[in-house]
Amino acid sequence: MTDSGSTQPESANIRPPSPPKLLVWLRRNLFNSWPNSVLTLLAVGSIYFVGRAVLEWAFFTADWRPVTNNPMLYLVGQYPRDQIWRVGASLLLVSFLTGMSWGEWRGIMRTFAMLLAGGLAVLGIIPAGGQMGSLAVHVFFLINVPVIFLGFLLGSRKFVTGSWVLGGWLFSFLVIPFLLRGIGDGTVLPTVETSLWGGLLVTLILAVGGILLSFPLGVLLALGRRSSLPVIKIFCVMFIEGIRGVPLVTILFMSSIILALFLPPDLRIDRLVRALIGMTIFSAAYTAENVRGGLQAVPAGQIEAAKAVGLNNFQTTLLVVLPQALRAVIPAIVGQFISLFKDTTLAIIVAINELLNIGKSILQSDVEFLQLQLEVYVFIAAVFWVLCYLMSFASRRLETALGIGER
Amino acid sequence: MSSSNSHRKSLTRESAIPLWRDERALTAAAQVISAIIFIGALIWVGVNLLEAAKQRGLSLGFDFINDPAGFPISEAVIPYDDSYTFGTAFLVGLLNTLKISIIGIVLATVLGTIVGLARLSTNWLVSRIALAYIELHRNIPLLVLLFIWYFAIFNKLPPTQESLEVPGLLYINQRGLYLSWPRLTETGSLFAVSLLVGLILAIIAWIYLRRLRKRSGHSTYYAGVSIAIILMSVVLGLALSEWQPLWIDTPVFEGFNFTGGLRLTPEFTALLVGLVMYTAAFIAEVVRGGIQAVDLGQTEAAKAVGLKQMQTLGLVIIPQAMRVIIPPLISQFLNLTKNTSLALAIGYADLFNVGRIMINQAGRAVPIFGMIMVTYLIISLITSLILNIYNRKIQISEKSA
Numbered sequence: 001m002t003d004s005g006s007t008q009p010e011s012a013n014i015r016p017p018s019p020p021k022l023l024v025w026l027r028r029n030l031f032n033s034w035p036n037s038v039l040t041l042l043a044v045g046s047i048y049f050v051g052r053a054v055l056e057w058a059f060f061t062a063d064w065r066p067v068t069n070n071p072m073l074y075l076v077g078q079y080p081r082d083q084i085w086r087v088g089a090s091l092l093l094v095s096f097l098t099g100m101s102w103g104e105w106r107g108i109m110r111t112f113a114m115l116l117a118g119g120l121a122v123l124g125i126i127p128a129g130g131q132m133g134s135l136a137v138h139v140f141f142l143i144n145v146p147v148i149f150l151g152f153l154l155g156s157r158k159f160v161t162g163s164w165v166l167g168g169w170l171f172s173f174l175v176i177p178f179l180l181r182g183i184g185d186g187t188v189l190p191t192v193e194t195s196l197w198g199g200l201l202v203t204l205i206l207a208v209g210g211i212l213l214s215f216p217l218g219v220l221l222a223l224g225r226r227s228s229l230p231v232i233k234i235f236c237v238m239f240i241e242g243i244r245g246v247p248l249v250t251i252l253f254m255s256s257i258i259l260a261l262f263l264p265p266d267l268r269i270d271r272l273v274r275a276l277i278g279m280t281i282f283s284a285a286y287t288a289e290n291v292r293g294g295l296q297a298v299p300a301g302q303i304e305a306a307k308a309v310g311l312n313n314f315q316t317t318l319l320v321v322l323p324q325a326l327r328a329v330i331p332a333i334v335g336q337f338i339s340l341f342k343d344t345t346l347a348i349i350v351a352i353n354e355l356l357n358i359g360k361s362i363l364q365s366d367v368e369f370l371q372l373q374l375e376v377y378v379f380i381a382a383v384f385w386v387l388c389y390l391m392s393f394a395s396r397r398l399e400t401a402l403g404i405g406e407r
Numbered sequence: 408m409s410s411s412n413s414h415r416k417s418l419t420r421e422s423a424i425p426l427w428r429d430e431r432a433l434t435a436a437a438q439v440i441s442a443i444i445f446i447g448a449l450i451w452v453g454v455n456l457l458e459a460a461k462q463r464g465l466s467l468g469f470d471f472i473n474d475p476a477g478f479p480i481s482e483a484v485i486p487y488d489d490s491y492t493f494g495t496a497f498l499v500g501l502l503n504t505l506k507i508s509i510i511g512i513v514l515a516t517v518l519g520t521i522v523g524l525a526r527l528s529t530n531w532l533v534s535r536i537a538l539a540y541i542e543l544h545r546n547i548p549l550l551v552l553l554f555i556w557y558f559a560i561f562n563k564l565p566p567t568q569e570s571l572e573v574p575g576l577l578y579i580n581q582r583g584l585y586l587s588w589p590r591l592t593e594t595g596s597l598f599a600v601s602l603l604v605g606l607i608l609a610i611i612a613w614i615y616l617r618r619l620r621k622r623s624g625h626s627t628y629y630a631g632v633s634i635a636i637i638l639m640s641v642v643l644g645l646a647l648s649e650w651q652p653l654w655i656d657t658p659v660f661e662g663f664n665f666t667g668g669l670r671l672t673p674e675f676t677a678l679l680v681g682l683v684m685y686t687a688a689f690i691a692e693v694v695r696g697g698i699q700a701v702d703l704g705q706t707e708a709a710k711a712v713g714l715k716q717m718q719t720l721g722l723v724i725i726p727q728a729m730r731v732i733i734p735p736l737i738s739q740f741l742n743l744t745k746n747t748s749l750a751l752a753i754g755y756a757d758l759f760n761v762g763r764i765m766i767n768q769a770g771r772a773v774p775i776f777g778m779i780m781v782t783y784l785i786i787s788l789i790t791s792l793i794l795n796i797y798n799r800k801i802q803i804s805e806k807s808a
C-alpha cells in the first residue's frame with residue numbers, strides 16, 4: 001500500500017503517513033478487539049511453554065539411541081544385509097521410472113520426482129549410525145538423484161511415449177516382488193522369506209500393493225453396483241457395504257486367520273500376502289465408492305452420444321465412461337492412498353513387521369531401550385507425518401492441475 | 408434402453424436377430440451366469456470350511472454361548488467374572504465398545520467444534536494453532552498416536568503415592584484416573600425421576616407450542632414455558648429428595664491405593680484421549696467446511712430483514728451449516744466407533760478384543776468371528792439408516808421452503 005501511494009503524489013498528500021506494515025498486520029490480525037488481544041496473549045504464552053518443553057525434551061532429555069543406532073532397521077527390517085542390494089535395485093528402478101514419468105507427463109509428476117529426489121538426497125547426506133553410516137549406503141542414496149534426472153532426460157525424448165512409461169511401471173511391479181523374494185527355489189537368487197522383510201519397505205508394499213490391486217477390483221465393483229442386472233448389483237452392494245461397515249482390523253484378522261479355513265487345506269498363503277489380501281479387499285470397497293462418484297459425474301449425454309455413434313455397452317463403458325470417470329476420481333484415490341498408507345500400521349495386529357512393529361521390537365531388543373517408547377514412537381509419528389504431509393501437498397497440487405474442485 | 412427398443416421395433420425382420428446379439432437374451436444369460444458363479448463360490452467356500460472343520464475338529468455351532476467363559480475382563484459395565492457365560496462376555500465387550508464410542512463421540516464433537524471455530528477465528532495466531540492441531544493429527548496414523556498415549560504417556564505416570572493431583576477433584580497415576588464424581592443419594596432417585604419427567608414434558612411443550620405458533624402466527628412463549636417446566640421439576644425433585652439429591656464421591660488414598668471416586672483405567676483413558684483428539688481434527692474440518700458453505704449473502708439478507716445477531720446465527724446460519732455438516736459428521740462418528748477396535752493394541756476390553764480372547768478360549772473361530780462382524784455391521788447399518796432418514800427429511804424441508 002505504501003509503495004503504490006508514493007508513486008502517486010496526489011493521493012500521498014491526502015493520506016496520513018501510514019504506519020509500518022507489520023504493525024498494521026498485527027493490529028488487524030491479532031489485536032483487532034479486546035477479547036482477541038487476550039486470546040493472542042494466551043496463545044503466545046502457550047506456544048512459548050509448549051514449544052520450550054518440546055524443544056528441551058527433543059534436544060536435551062530425549063535419548064535417541066534406539067533411532068540413531070541402526071536406522072536401516074526402520075527402512076528394511078531384518079532383510080539379510082548381504083542381499084540388501086536387491087532392495088537398492090528396486091529403489092533405483094522406481095527412481096528411474098519416476099524420472100521417466102516426469103519427463104513424459106510433466107506437471108504433477110515433477111512434484112513427485114522432486115519430492116523423491118529431495119528425500120533420497122537428504123537420506124544420503126545426513127549422518128547415520130549402524131549400517132546406514134557406511135559410505136556405500138550414502139553413495140547409493142545420492143546416486144538415485146542423478147538416476148531420476150537420467151530418467152527425466154529419457155522420458156523427455158520424443159520417441160518415448162506414455163505407453164513405454166506405463167509398461168515400465170507394470171514391468172517393475174511384476175519384477176520387484178521376485179527381485180525381493182527370489183526366484184523359484186533360490187538357485188538364481190537366494191530366497192529371502194517375507195518374514196524377514198520389514199520397516200518402511202513392508203509399509204510401502206502394503207500401501208502401494210493394496211491400492212494397485214484394489215483398483216481394478218474397485219472399478220469392477222463400482223460398475224457392478226450401477227449394473228442393471230439385479231444379481232450382480234446385489235452382490236456388489238453387499239460386498240461394498242459389508243466391507244465398509246466393519247473395521248479394517250477385523251478384515252485383516254479375517255484374511256490372516258479365518259481365510260485359511262475357507263480355502264482348500266493344501267493352499268498355503270504367505271503371511272504378508274494374506275495381509276495384503278486384507279488391505280486389498282478393504283481398499284477395494286472404498287475405491288468402488290470413489291469410482292461410483294466419478295461414474296455419476298459423467299453426463300448422461302456422453303452415454304447417449306456413444307450409443308448414437310454405434311458403440312455397444314462394453315465399448316461405451318470402456319472408451320467413453322471410464323476414462324472420464326477415472327480422471328475425476330484421481331484426487332480421491334490419492335487421498336485414499338494416504339489413508340491406506342496410515343492404515344498399514346494396523347498390520348501390527350496380525351504380526352507383520354511394518355514400521356510400527358519394527359519400532360516395537362527395537363524397544364525390546366535392548367534392556368537400555370525398554371523405557372524409550374516416547375522417542376521411538378515420536379520418531380515413527382514424525383516419519384508418517386512428513387510422508388503423509390508431502391503426499392497431501394502433492395495431491396492438492398494435483399487437484400489444482402486437474403481443475404477439479406473448481407466450479 | 409428405450410432407444411435400443413425402438414431401434415429393434417423399426418427392424419422389419421425382428422426374428423432375424425441372432426440369439427447372441429439379442430440384448431434380452433444376453434442380459435438373462437449374464438444374470439444366470441453371475442448367479443451361478445456367485446452361488447458356486449459360496450458352495451466352494453462352504454465345502455472347504457466344513458472340510459477344514461472336520462479335519463481340525465472345529466465346531467461351527469453356537470452352543471458354546473452358554474458355557475462359562477473362564478477368563479476375566481478388566482472392566483465391565485455389567486456384573487461379570489470368569490464364571491459368567493461366553494454370551495455375557497461378548498455383551499460386556501459390546502457394551503465397552505458402545506461406552507467408549509458414545510463418550511468419545513460427545514467429547515470429539517465438542518473439541519472438534521471448538522477447533523473448527525478456532526480455525527475460522529479472525530485471530531491469525533488462534534487460527535494457525537488450530538491448523539497445526541489439525542495437520543498434526545490428520546497425518547499421523549491413529550495407532551501410532553494411541554501407542555504414544557498409552558505406552559509413552561499413561562504407562563509412564565507416577566505410582567499411586569506420587570499421583571499428579573488437583574486435590575479433592577482429580578488424581579492421575581499409573582492405575583488410572585480418579586475423579587470426584589457426584590452420585591445419587593438414597594432419596595436421589597426421586598430427584599432423577601422428577602427431572603426426567605420434567606425434561607420430557609418440557610420437550611413435548613416445546614414442540615407443541617412451536618407448532619401452535621407456526622399455525623396461528625401468535626407468540627406462544629415456547630422457550631419460557633419449557634424452561635419454567637424444567638425449573639419446576641428441579642424444585643419438586645429437590646423437595647422430594649429432602650434437598651439432598653447428590654453426594655460427591657471423592658477418591659481417598661488408603662494404604663496403597665485410592666478408593667472411592669470414579670476410576671477410569673489407563674487403557675480406557677488412553678484410548679479415549681487418542682480417539683477423541685484424532686477424530687476431533689476431522690470433525691473440525693467438517694465444521695469449518697459447513698460454516699464456510701453458508702453464503703455470506705445469507706447473513707446480509709438476515710440483517711436486511713431485521714434479524715438480530717443471535718437470530719441470524721440461530722435461524723439462518725446454523726440450520727444451513729448443519730445441513731452440510733451432519734452427513735460427514737455422522738460418518739466421522741461411525742469411523743470413531745470402528746476405530747475403537749484398535750483397543751486390541753493397548754488392551755482395552757472392547758468387542759473385538761473380547762471376541763479374540765473368546766476365540767482362543769472356546770476354539771470357535773468362525774462363529775465368534777461371524778458374531779463380531781455382524782455386530783459391527785448392525786452398528787453401521789443403524790447409523791447409515793439414521794443418516795438416510797435425516798437426509799430425506801432435509802430434502803423435503805428444502806422443497807417445502
